[in-house]
């Protein structure tokens with residue numbers, strides 16, 4: 001006869017249930033709980049002004065823990081988070097059984113998106129203190145993430161004008177109709193005061209406002225088209241070749257344990273303008289200059305090459321033609337086969353003919369000199385060399401830097417360093433998009449999207465901290481917690497103090513570092 005464990009849902013508990021006891025000792029929820037306890041949330045506290053007799057609000061510490069844990073487990077819709085607070089013991093534990101509704105969660109997230117950048121910085125410092133990041137090899141990369149805006153709502157200037165005209169006409173008609181008779185007015189306003197906008201009119205007014213905003217964006221940024229729902233997003237091509245309304249998310253990842261040390265989001269399709277700000281943000285967040293940095297050819301530009309040279313950055317950054325010209329080889333008439341003669345200030349072509357200096361150029365802040373072939377008109381191989389009547393060669397101040405970078409990338413060490421980029425940053429983007437499911441944004445507008453991406457990066461780093469403490473330190477995590485006083489502030493503190501001896505005073509260090517950074521005292525850190 002089968003033997004079962006007795007099952008009775010009406011069984012009374014002898015003692016009140018402690019939800020903490022139901023959570024595995026090395027669960028992610030403990031790491032999130034402990035780390036958030038260590039963060040300085042004063043910037044959030046300062047923003048909340050309800051002490052003057054107002055209704056008490058939910059504790060920010062609880063809401064931050066819930067939000068961070070939700071993002072670390074791929075749950076980010078405020079409605080889903082609110083539902084988890086009623087059904088998921090991990091959420092219930094973090095919230096101490098409190099149940100803020102979805103609106104409270106959503107408003108808290110929106111109101112404090114600006115403070116998330118600072119919390120992200122504090123988390124980076126904790127990772128540094130735990131030895132999870134060394135700011136040795138830093139790899140920069142970006143990924144396109146869909147905006148919360150339908151592609152069909154992207155319109156050109158002409159279409160926006162037509163729509164605005166049409167809606168203005170409709171608004172006029174509604175107002176005329178409303179003014180016609182008292183009866184009509186009653187029908188429109190019902191038992192409301194009468195000075196409120198009828199629903200139909202309000203919808204059109206809102207749409208008109210959005211269209212005006214999109215038109216403004218077009219003008220300000222010199223774009224051909226803008227999205228009505230979210231004017232900050234742009235049409236971008238993703239890695240699979242599909243095109244959608246998106247944002248370009250950027251990360252700088254530390255090579256030690258794949259901790260994200262800087263992040264940003266831009267509306268620019270091209271990555272080239274992101275190299276310098278993201279690289280500099282690594283210094284701001286960590287207080288250290290990276291020993292080396294790598295990025296793919298999408299980040300190359302003359303401006304970046306000059307920046308790397310002037311700031312003595314040990315960079316591994318190929319130009320866009322590196323793959324084609326160096327790895328696949330160059331043709332006989334490639335510009336690199338034209339020799340420069342310093343004494344004469346001329347170039348000699350592969351056919352032994354001269355190209356003489358014609359004029360100076362300045363393009364995007366990069367100086368160039370233009371040389372033109374003297375004897376091309378009589379050259380037998382002209383069709384192989386140029387489509388014009390004479391060969392033109394532009395020699396830029398960046399050419400020497402590109403040559404040096406190519407030579408560096410072709411050494412065995414250079415190849416190794418550049419290869420490290422792949423194993424450093426790509427798994428991180430894969431984790432964000434595939435494991436956590438962050439392929440799109442929920443929020444709209446560049447500032448909110450930047451805040452949301454900060455949350456995603458915080459979630460990634462929290463999971464890294466958890467993995468580091470649980471996996472790397474073996475069973476110590478569980479054993480330590482068992483020995484700990486349950487009422488102590490956090491078992492993580494004792495654990496990390498005993499095991500690494502590094503986490504002590506992280507909070508004060510974080511505050512000092514951040515204050516110093518804010519004062520621009522990077523060098524002193």
Ligand code: SF4
Nearest residue numbers: 349351373376379385
């Ligand atoms: S076309 Fe002009 S530059 Fe080219 S090989 Fe002939 S002479 Fe030289």
